[in-house]
Each structure stands twice: as structure tokens, then as C-alpha cells.
Amino acid sequence: MVICAAEEDLRQALQQACLLSEEPMFSDCAVQVLTQRGRALGEAPAVLADLGWGCAGQFTPLTALRGQALKQATFLGFAVGEEKGRPHAQQALDLAAAWVLSGMAEETAQEYATAEEEDIDGDPCPTPPAASEELQERIRTLEAELAAARAQPKTALPPQRTVETYGKTPALFKANRTGSVAATEMGKLVSMAGNPPPRTGRHEQRRGLDPATIAATQDGLQAEIEKEAAEPDLAPLEDLQLGGGALSHLLVSQLQQNAILLQKLIGSKPSDPVLGALAGPDNASGSSSAGVKGCIAREAYCRATTDLTMVASAVRKNALTELGMESSREDGSVMRRYIERRIPLADHRLLCHVATLAAEGWAVAFQSQNQEMLGFLGIMLMFIEQVALDQGKLQLGWLLTGLAEPNHQVHFSHRKKPGLKPFSRLANPVWVSANLAYLRDLDFMESRMEQVGKKKPGALPDADPESDKPSTKTKTPKKKNPKGKGKGNEADAKDSEA
Numbered sequence: 001m002v003i004c005a006a007e008e009d010l011r012q013a014l015q016q017a018c019l020l021s022e023e024p025m026f027s028d029c030a031v032q033v034l035t036q037r038g039r040a041l042g043e044a045p046a047v048l049a050d051l052g053w054g055c056a057g058q059f060t061p062l063t064a065l066r067g068q069a070l071k072q073a074t075f076l077g078f079a080v081g082e083e084k085g086r087p088h089a090q091q092a093l094d095l096a097a098a099w100v101l102s103g104m105a106e107e108t109a110q111e112y113a114t115a116e117e118e119d120i121d122g123d124p125c126p127t128p129p130a131a132s133e134e135l136q137e138r139i140r141t142l143e144a145e146l147a148a149a150r151a152q153p154k155t156a157l158p159p160q161r162t163v164e165t166y167g168k169t170p171a172l173f174k175a176n177r178t179g180s181v182a183a184t185e186m187g188k189l190v191s192m193a194g195n196p197p198p199r200t201g202r203h204e205q206r207r208g209l210d211p212a213t214i215a216a217t218q219d220g221l222q223a224e225i226e227k228e229a230a231e232p233d234l235a236p237l238e239d240l241q242l243g244g245g246a247l248s249h250l251l252v253s254q255l256q257q258n259a260i261l262l263q264k265l266i267g268s269k270p271s272d273p274v275l276g277a278l279a280g281p282d283n284a285s286g287s288s289s290a291g292v293k294g295c296i297a298r299e300a301y302c303r304a305t306t307d308l309t310m311v312a313s314a315v316r317k318n319a320l321t322e323l324g325m326e327s328s329r330e331d332g333s334v335m336r337r338y339i340e341r342r343i344p345l346a347d348h349r350l351l352c353h354v355a356t357l358a359a360e361g362w363a364v365a366f367q368s369q370n371q372e373m374l375g376f377l378g379i380m381l382m383f384i385e386q387v388a389l390d391q392g393k394l395q396l397g398w399l400l401t402g403l404a405e406p407n408h409q410v411h412f413s414h415r416k417k418p419g420l421k422p423f424s425r426l427a428n429p430v431w432v433s434a435n436l437a438y439l440r441d442l443d444f445m446e447s448r449m450e451q452v453g454k455k456k457p458g459a460l461p462d463a464d465p466e467s468d469k470p471s472t473k474t475k476t477p478k479k480k481n482p483k484g485k486g487k488g489n490e491a492d493a494k495d496s497e498a
Contacts, residue, residue, distance in 0.1 A: 001112075003031065003092050006045035007076050014049050022052040025108065027099045032088040033078045041080040046087060048099055050108060273300045298399075305402035308375025315378030332363030335381060343385045348392065355384045 004010045006028065018024045027048040033041045065073055077084055100112045181189075277297040305311055319338050320327060336359040339345065345352040358380045365373035379401050386397035398405065419425070423432045 001096055002049050002051065003087060003096070004047055004049065005076055005078050006047050009074075010076055011047065014051065014055075017055045017058040018051055022054075024052075024055075025050040025104070027103060029095050029099075031078070031095065032091050033080050033085040034088055035083070035085045041083050041085050044078050044080050044087075046078070046092075046095075048096060050104065274304055276300070302402045305379065308373075309371040310375070311378050312371050312374035315381065316374070332366040334366075335359040335362040335377075339381070339384075343388050345388055348388055351384055351388055355381065358384065 002014075004014075011026065014024055027050075029046050029048060030043045031046040033044045035041060078087055079085070100109045104112075274297055277300040278293065316330070316334070319334055320330060322342055323334070323337060325334070336356075339355045339359055343355060345355060358377050362374065362377045362381075365377060382400045383397045386400055387394055390396060423429075
């Protein structure tokens with residue numbers, strides 16, 4: 001018997017599978033559907049099908065489908081709405097039992113009935129009487145032994161532990177030393193402690209090295225350290241728990257010297273991937289003979305800058321160190337102080353405005369503890385500082401960002417601006433209008449301030465407030481010379497005076 005979803009395709013598939021055997025029987029029902037985690041989705045229509053044993057070979061487990069067979073398979077399962085699930089197992093068994101007891105044909109239902117196995121004559125298989133008597137006798141013997149064990153008092157101590165039995169491990173409680181403890185209590189303690197592990201006492205019986213040998217070894221290590229043949233943080237040989245004698249210690253000394261020489265040849269690997277890419281025999285010159293060290297270091301730096309949390313931590317630490325501030329005094333205005341005191345922005349107005357925006361963004365991100373935004377703003381401030389130090393050159397500053405260079409060919413100039421709007425399309429038009437109104441107010445106030453203290457053109461001169469009388473001074477009219485005689489009369493007068 002199988003249970004499946006109430007799909008017509010499934011009915012046809014089951015009928016085709018039973019063509020060579022008995023005709024299948026179906027029973028419609030409704031079953032509770034559960035998710036893989038046991039959450040109930042509701043009831044869904046289902047079908048119980050009674051099939052012959054000849055159809056068993058037509059069923060294949062889902063895990064056996066591989067490759068093309070899995071791609072071509074069609075899965076029809078239980079679903080409530082858009083959520084798929086599996087039928088409730090106990091409810092499915094109850095539905096099957098109810099169908100067998102009530103709705104199924106009597107001959108078919110007899111095949112699902114189970115009964116006690118009987119022999120050929122129809123009588124139950126009898127138990128041989130001899131075996132029964134032996135079992136009863138064995139039970140009586142065991143009960144007698146158990147009663148005798150319970151009646152025996154527990155006053156006797158366990159047998160003495162010997163070295164041959166448990167090795168060199170001493171017992172937890174020494175023999176014949178009970179003190180004020182009663183024998184019954186001591187026996188109980190010994191039984192609760194149990195047997196000790198066989199090898200726990202061996203390390204306590206090891207003998208140390210001879211003091212003369214220890215002194216000679218220490219003197220040799222000190223001499224090697226002074227000659228820079230050994231590292232100063234080597235552990236002394238007496239701390240090494242070895243029990244093989246002088247030969248073992250000589251072997252350990254040789255291994256330590258080999259490890260020191262190997263470390264000197266290879267060198268310690270730095271934890272920083274960028275420093276590891278730059279490290280090498282020619283790192284002092286800043287270049288490599290093969291010409292690939294810089295490229296590898298650049299790739300390592302680009303991968304490192306993707307960790308914005310690490311970048312934020314490094315930028316904050318360097319900014320605090322440069323400003324001489326402790327980490328306990330850090331606040332959101334650190335970057336504002338840094339750009340005002342450490343970045344030369346007086347000759348770069350655009351960079352100054354961008355740096356101010358980045359510093360304000362740093363304050364907002366610091367208040368919300370957004371480490372990713374702090375890292376991105378740190379990269380932006382590194383770019384601004386390097387460009388300001390390079391007097392406007394962008395090459396090294398943009399490399400510090402770790403980003404790919406912008407594609408200048410796809411950008412357009414100011415002459416080819418799209419549309420007719422002369423303001424930012426990212427901003428709300430109301431915001432632009434508010435700022436334009438503010439600029440108009442500033443222009444009006446500036447023009448009014450320039451007119452303060454200036455006389456208007458065409459205005460009459462102000463009267464003298466100190467005197468009410470009119471002025472007695474009269475203007476003497478200028479004498480007009482007759483035409484053509486002005487210069488000549490002056491010349492004659494000069495000649496007569498001479």
C-alpha cells in the first residue's frame with residue numbers, strides 16, 4: 001500500500017505499473033501535511049493505493065537517481081498552497097488501517113492481517129520441557145548467589161596493590177594507615193577511588209640532570225647567544241623532560257641549532273600580506289630584478305583594502321598618533337581636526353570642500369559605529385591628503401584607494417550636458433530653490449551694504465548747519481579777452497616791464 005498526492009498523473013502511473021499484476025485499488029482521503037522541520041501546513045487531498053507485489057520493482061528511491069535520469073524525472077508531492085511538505089506518518093497509518101478494516105474487500109484485507117505463527121498441524125510451537133527445567137534451575141542458582149552477596153558485610157579491604165599488578169603508580173590510600181577512619185568507611189573510600197592509571201606516577205620518578213652538566217649547558221647557551229649563533233629566547237635544556245641521558249640532550253641541542261640556522265636562512269614570514277609581498281633580499285632598493293615584486297604587492301594591497309574594518313582601524317590609529325591624542329579622547333571630530341592641522345588645503349579649494357564633506361561623514365559614521373563606512377571614508381581621506389601633498393597630482397593618491405581607474409572616455413564635458421535643467425538632478429527641486437533664494441538674499445544684502453555712506457548721483461549739496469546767514473563772498477567774473485588779443489597783450493606787457 002502506498003499513499004500519494006491526489007494527482008491524476010499519479011493514478012495513471014500506478015495503473016501502468018500494475019499492468020502485469022493485479023488491478024490496483026484506490027481510496028481517496030485527506031492527510032495532514034508537515035514541513036521538513038515538523039511544522040503543520042494543513043490538510044491536503046491524498047490517495048491510498050493497494051498494489052500487488054509485482055509492482056515493487058517499479059519503485060526507485062530518490063537517492064538512486066543520477067545524471068540524466070534525475071533531470072528527466074518529474075516530482076509530484078504533497079503541497080498546501082505554494083508550500084510543499086510530507087504527510088503525517090501516524091495519520092497515514094491510521095487512514096490505511098481504517099481502509100483495511102472498513103472499506104477494503106475482505107479477501108484483500110486478509111492479506112494485511114497478522115497473527116501468531118503456527119506449526120503445520122495448526123497448534124502453537126510448544127517449548128521443550130527439558131529446556132524449561134534447565135532455565136528454572138539456572139534462575140534459582142543466580143538468585144541464591146545474589147542473596148549471599150548481599151548478606152556478606154563489606155568490611156574487608158580490597159587486596160593490596162602491587163607494582164607487578166599496577167606498575168609504578170602508587171595507590172591513593174596507603175595500606176595499613178587508616179588512622180581515625182573506620183574500616184568500613186576506608187573500604188568504601190577505596191572502592192570509590194578505584195584503580196589508578198598505570199602510567200601516571202612515572203614522571204615523578206625521573207631523575208634530573210647532574211648540576212655540573214646543567215651548568216656547562218647553560219654556559220654554552222650563553223656563549224652562543226653572545227656570538228649571535230642562538231636566539232636569546234631559547235628554553236634551557238633542563239626544562240625539557242627527557243629521560244635518555246646525555247645522548248638525548250646532545251641530540252636536542254643539535255636540533256635547536258639546526259632550527260636556528262634554518263630560521264636565519266628563511267626568515268620569519270610577516271603576518272601582513274602586503275609586507276610579505278615586499279619582503280625579500282632587495283627590499284631596501286624598493287624594486288626587484290624580476291620586475292614583479294611591485295605588481296604582486298599591488299595586488300596584495302588591493303585585496304587588503306577590501307577589508308574596510310581593517311582600513312578604518314589603521315586610519316584611526318594613524319590619525320590619533322599624528323594628532324598626539326589618546327584613544328580614550330577620540331570622538332567624531334578627529335578627522336575635522338586632522339584636515340585642519342595636517343593637510344595643506346589652502347591652495348586647493350575643491351579638495352578643501354571634499355575633505356570637509358568626508359570629515360562630516362566620518363563624524364556621522366563614528367556616532368553610529370559603522371565600520372565599513374569609516375573604512376571607505378578613510379580611503380577617501382588618504383586620497384585627499386596625498387593629492388594635496390603632491391600639489392594636485394592624482395597618480396599616487398588614486399593608487400592608495402585600491403580602485404580601478406575611471407574610464408574618462410565615457411564621461412562628457414560641460415558643453416554637452418543633457419537636458420535643460422541647470423542644477424543637480426539628484427537633488428529635490430525644492431532644495432535647489434531654497435538655496436537659490438538664500439543666494440538672492442545674500443546678493444541683495446551685499447548690494448545694500450555697498451551703498452551705505454555713498455551719495456546718490458544728482459543730489460544737492462547739504463547746507464552748512466553752523467551758520468544761518470547767507471555767505472558774503474561774491475564770485476568775481478572772469479575778464480574775457482577780445483578775440484585774437486589775449487596772447488599778444490601779455491607779450492607786450494612783458495616787453496614793457498623789461
